[in-house]
Amino acid sequence: MKLVVVGLGVFLIAFAVYTVSDPMSRARPWVSVRELERDSTGAKKKQEIRTVIYATATGLTGIMFVLFGLGF
Numbered sequence: 001m002k003l004v005v006v007g008l009g010v011f012l013i014a015f016a017v018y019t020v021s022d023p024m025s026r027a028r029p030w031v032s033v034r035e036l037e038r039d040s041t042g043a044k045k046k047q048e049i050r051t052v053i054y055a056t057a058t059g060l061t062g063i064m065f066v067l068f069g070l071g072f
Contacts, residue, residue, distance in 0.1 A: 006065070009068075
């Protein structure tokens with residue numbers, strides 16, 4: 001068991017959960033300010049979708065690290 005790899009995986013999973021919990025303020029702004037002012041509902045939806053994609057990739061990478069660290 002590689003403790004550093006498992007720790008990194010757990011960190012990535014926790015980071016993904018933290019990011020998804022509030023996509024408008026805890027993630028990189030994927031939409032422009034102009035777009036947010038024009039159509040706030042559509043821009044917020046786009047931000048949520050892109051944040052979920054980003055967090056899913058991060059979480060899956062974390063799960064992969066945990067599995068590799070445990071020796072599977």
